[in-house]
Amino acid sequence: MLRLLTLAAAALMGAFAAANAADIYASRLxxxxxxxxxxxxxxxxxxxxxxxxxxxxxxxxxxxGLPSAATGVRLYSGPGIGVxxxxxxxxxxxxxxxxxxxxxxxxxxxxxxxxxxxxxxIQINSxxxxxxxxxxxxxxxxxxxxxxxxxxxxxxxxxxxxxxNWTEK
Amino acid sequence: xxxxxxxxxxxxxxxxxxxxxxSVAQTTQAPFTAAQAQAGRAAYATSCASCHxxxxxxxxxxxxxxxxxxxxxxxxxxVKDFYEDIRANMPYGRGGSLDTPAYQNITAFILSANGAKPxxxxxxxxxxxxxxxxxxGQVPADIARTARRGGGDEGEGGGGRAAxxxxxxxxxxxxxxxxxxxxxxLVNPDPKDWLIYRGNYQGWSHSGLxxxxxxxxxxxxxxxxxxxNEGGENATGPTIHDGIMFLxxxxxxxxxxxxxxxxxxxxxxxxxxATRAYSALRSLAVYQDKVYINATDAKLYALDAxxxxxxxxxxxxxxxxxxxxxxxxxVAHGKxxxxxxxxxxxxxxxxxxxxxxxxxxxxxxFTTIAAPGTPGGDTWANVPDDMRxxxxxxxxxxxxxxxxxxxxxxxxxxxxxQASRRSGTASTLYANSTLALDADTxxxxxxxxxxxxxxxxxxxxxxxxxxxxxxxxxLMTIGKVGILWKLDRVTGKFLDAKQTVFQNxxxxxxxxxxxxxxxxxxxxxxxxxxxxxxxxxxGGHDWPPTSYDRANDLMIIPLDQSCNLxxxxxxxxxxxxxxxxxxxxxxxxxxxxxxxxxxxxxxxADMKPIWSFQQRSPFLTGVLSTDGNxxxxxxxxxxxxxxxxxxxxxLWTVRLPTVVQGNPVSYEVDGKQYIAITTGLGGGxxxxxxxxxxxELHHPDHGQALYVFALPxxxx
Numbered sequence: 001m002l003r004l005l006t007l008a009a010a011a012l013m014g015a016f017a018a019a020n021a022a023d024i025y026a027s028r029l030x031x032x033x034x035x036x037x038x039x040x041x042x043x044x045x046x047x048x049x050x051x052x053x054x055x056x057x058x059x060x061x062x063x064x065g066l067p068s069a070a071t072g073v074r075l076y077s078g079p080g081i082g083v084x085x086x087x088x089x090x091x092x093x094x095x096x097x098x099x100x101x102x103x104x105x106x107x108x109x110x111x112x113x114x115x116x117x118x119x120x121x122i123q124i125n126s127x128x129x130x131x132x133x134x135x136x137x138x139x140x141x142x143x144x145x146x147x148x149x150x151x152x153x154x155x156x157x158x159x160x161x162x163x164x165n166w167t168e169k
Numbered sequence: 170x171x172x173x174x175x176x177x178x179x180x181x182x183x184x185x186x187x188x189x190x191x192s193v194a195q196t197t198q199a200p201f202t203a204a205q206a207q208a209g210r211a212a213y214a215t216s217c218a219s220c221h222x223x224x225x226x227x228x229x230x231x232x233x234x235x236x237x238x239x240x241x242x243x244x245x246x247x248v249k250d251f252y253e254d255i256r257a258n259m260p261y262g263r264g265g266s267l268d269t270p271a272y273q274n275i276t277a278f279i280l281s282a283n284g285a286k287p288x289x290x291x292x293x294x295x296x297x298x299x300x301x302x303x304x305x306g307q308v309p310a311d312i313a314r315t316a317r318r319g320g321g322d323e324g325e326g327g328g329g330r331a332a333x334x335x336x337x338x339x340x341x342x343x344x345x346x347x348x349x350x351x352x353x354x355l356v357n358p359d360p361k362d363w364l365i366y367r368g369n370y371q372g373w374s375h376s377g378l379x380x381x382x383x384x385x386x387x388x389x390x391x392x393x394x395x396x397x398n399e400g401g402e403n404a405t406g407p408t409i410h411d412g413i414m415f416l417x418x419x420x421x422x423x424x425x426x427x428x429x430x431x432x433x434x435x436x437x438x439x440x441x442x443a444t445r446a447y448s449a450l451r452s453l454a455v456y457q458d459k460v461y462i463n464a465t466d467a468k469l470y471a472l473d474a475x476x477x478x479x480x481x482x483x484x485x486x487x488x489x490x491x492x493x494x495x496x497x498x499x500v501a502h503g504k505x506x507x508x509x510x511x512x513x514x515x516x517x518x519x520x521x522x523x524x525x526x527x528x529x530x531x532x533x534x535f536t537t538i539a540a541p542g543t544p545g546g547d548t549w550a551n552v553p554d555d556m557r558x559x560x561x562x563x564x565x566x567x568x569x570x571x572x573x574x575x576x577x578x579x580x581x582x583x584x585x586x587q588a589s590r591r592s593g594t595a596s597t598l599y600a601n602s603t604l605a606l607d608a609d610t611x612x613x614x615x616x617x618x619x620x621x622x623x624x625x626x627x628x629x630x631x632x633x634x635x636x637x638x639x640x641x642x643x644l645m646t647i648g649k650v651g652i653l654w655k656l657d658r659v660t661g662k663f664l665d666a667k668q669t670v671f672q673n674x675x676x677x678x679x680x681x682x683x684x685x686x687x688x689x690x691x692x693x694x695x696x697x698x699x700x701x702x703x704x705x706x707x708g709g710h711d712w713p714p715t716s717y718d719r720a721n722d723l724m725i726i727p728l729d730q731s732c733n734l735x736x737x738x739x740x741x742x743x744x745x746x747x748x749x750x751x752x753x754x755x756x757x758x759x760x761x762x763x764x765x766x767x768x769x770x771x772x773x774a775d776m777k778p779i780w781s782f783q784q785r786s787p788f789l790t791g792v793l794s795t796d797g798n799x800x801x802x803x804x805x806x807x808x809x810x811x812x813x814x815x816x817x818x819x820l821w822t823v824r825l826p827t828v829v830q831g832n833p834v835s836y837e838v839d840g841k842q843y844i845a846i847t848t849g850l851g852g853g854x855x856x857x858x859x860x861x862x863x864x865e866l867h868h869p870d871h872g873q874a875l876y877v878f879a880l881p882x883x884x885x
Contacts, residue, residue, distance in 0.1 A: 034754050037246070038253075080688055081759050082703045082732050082759045137759040150818055152779070157671050166676060
C-alpha cells in the first residue's frame, strides 16, 4: 500500500511538474530566413523566456549583435512551428544593436491555442532589416545540455513534444 | 538530393516578359567600369566557369548567369543585392573566399555579359541600381560563342583548386599474389577487409574488429596520411582487400596504396578533371581481379586490381550530354550495378543499370521515371513524359544475396515544388521511393513511395540498410525529412516510422500504410510565394550514411538541423533547357538552440531512441561503428571523433586540417587495426548550407586528404 501511495504521489508530482514546465516557454533568437543578399543585415543572437499565467504571457529576454538598431519587437503567429505568420501583439524593447525585450500581454483564445501549439514566435525588426532581423519560436523550455553532451532518448523535438503538431492514424 | 543554390537561381523562360519589357532601358550606363568587367572575366573563368560555364549558360543544376533566366530572377533586384549574394555564397560552398575586388569585378563581368554597358564610375559594392535598369539579358556574341564545356572537361579549371593534371596511368602496378574477391567473400566479408562501400551487402557500415575499443580509443594516433586531389567534391571512402587500399580521388583518379604504410602501388587518372560540385566518387567496388569505378562523366570502368590498367570501359549514359554519376557501384551476383544522376532537362530519364562484371556488357536497365502507358505512368497527373524528371540514384544500393534483390533509393521528382511541377500530390513514381529489383534481371519486385507529392527537395534517396529482426527481414532508411522508415524487405510492406529531427512538412501519418499527410498550407502552395520547410533541403539526414551495430541493435544516424523558406518558380514546360526551379532562404531550426548537428542512436527492434546529442557543426561523414563499442564520425568543423556506441559519450577527438567529409572505414593488416577517414571540400547542401549559416566556423579551402589512425605500437 505504501508503495502504491508513493507511486501515486510521484505520479501527481510528475504531472504537476509537467504542467508547470509546460507554462514556461523559451527561445533562442537567431537570424530570420535569409539569402545571401540579406545576410549582412540579419546577424545577431538573443534569448527570451516567457511564463504563462492563465492568459497572461510575460516575456523577457535580450539580444545582441544586430547590424543596425532595433526598431520593434512583436509576437507573431503562423500556421505551424517554424512557419511565419502575421504580427499579433507588440512587446517592448530597450537598446539599439543590443538590448532587452520585455512585455506582458493578454492572449485571446486563438492566440493562447497557437502558443500552446508552438506557433507563436518573437521577431525583432531593425533599421536595415525592417521585415525581420531575429526571430525565435516560443517552445516549452528545454535546457540545452551543451555541445556533444548526450541525453537519453531523442532529446527535444518540437513536433513530438508540443501537442497537436503530429497525428498518427 | 540537389540543394537549392542559396540565391543565384534563375526563373523559367515564362518570366521572359520582364526581360523584354526592360530591354528598352539599356542605354543607361551601368555602375562599373570596362576595366572591372575585363578583370572580372578572368576571375570568373577561374572561380565560376567550372560550374556556370564560360558562356554563363549554366550546367546541370548550376543556373545560367546570363540571358532571360538570369534577368527573370535578378532583374527586379539591385546590383548591390547580387554582389552581396555572390560574395556571401560563391564560389559554391566557399562563400567569401575571394577578395573584395574579385567579387566586384565578377559582378561587373556578369552584368556586362547581360548586356550592361560599362560606365565611368567603378563598382564599389554599394550601387542600388536595379539590374533591369542597366542590363538586358542580351549576351554579347564573344561570350555566347564560348564553347559550352561538358561536366568535367580537362583544363577547364576547378570547382575548388583542381590543378591541371596529366591524365592516364601514371604508375603501373606490380601487385603479386592478389587474392581474387569471390562472391563468398562479398557475402561474408572478412572483418580485416572493407570490400563494399558500406562494409557489407546490408549497408551496415560496421566493422567486426575490436582491437580499438571504448577502453583504449583515447590513445588513437595518426599512422600515415595521403594528400588527395584538390578540386571538386571529395566525399569518398576507401576499399580495402588483402592489405591493399583502393582509393577514389576527385577527377576520377584511382589509386592503390599499401594499407599499412601508405605507399603508392599504382595510379590511374581516368579523368575528366573535376570541375563542379557534383564530382564526388563515393565508392569503388572490387570483385574477382578487378576494381570498378563509376566516373563522374557517367562512364563505368573496370581496372585490373594488380596493375590499375583499364580492362574495359562503357558509357552508362549517352556521352557528352552532362549526365553524371557519383553514387558509387555495387557488385552483386556477378553484375556491376550503378545509378545515374543529372538527367533533367534532357532524355533519357534516370535509370539504374547492371553490367556483366567480366565484359562490361549491359545486362539490364530500370528506368526510375515511369512513362505514360507503363506501370506507374499514371501517377504524374498528365505531366508529359519529356517533362518528367528526377528519380536520380545518388547512393549505391544494397543487396540481399538470399533474396537476390538489390535495394535502391530514388531522389524526388523535379521541379522540386508541386506548383512548379504541376503534378499536385501525385506520387510521381518512381521518385522518392525504395525500389527492390531482381539483381539478375532488373525486374521490379516491389516499390514503396515514401513521400508522394514531395515538394521541398526532400528526397528519400539515401542508404537502404538491411536488418533482420528474428524471422522478419526488414529494410530501414531515412531521408531528408528525417523520418526513419522500417519496411518488410520481402514484400515492401510498411512496418513503422519514427521522426528523428523536427519536421513541419507533414502533420500526420497513417500508421497502417505509412502515408504522410501534408501541412495544409503546403497543399495550398502557389508558385512565386514563400513556404516554410523544416528541415531545409540540406536534409534532416543527407548522404552521410548511418551505421548499424548488430550487437546492440543500434542504428547511429548523423542528422542535420536547418529550415528554409522555399519559393517555386513557374517552370518552362519544355525540355532542352536548364530547368531553374526556385529560391531558398535559410534559417536555424526551432528548438535546436542554433545547433545544426545532431547524432542519434535508435534501437531498431522497437525504433526507440536511446541517446542523442547536438552540436553547432553538422556531421559530414558517415558513421562507422565497430565491435569495440565505438562509433566514429566527422564534422564540418574539422573534428573527427569517437563516441561510445551504447551511450554517445565522446571518447576521443582530433582536429584535422579541413572539413572531415567522407566515409570512415576500418581494416586490419598484420594484426593491427586501422581506421581511415578523408577530409574533403565541395558538395551539395550538407556542405554548402553550413558555409552560409555558420559564419564563425572556418576551414581552409584546400586540404583534401586521407588520414589513417591506429593504436600505438606500444600501448600505455
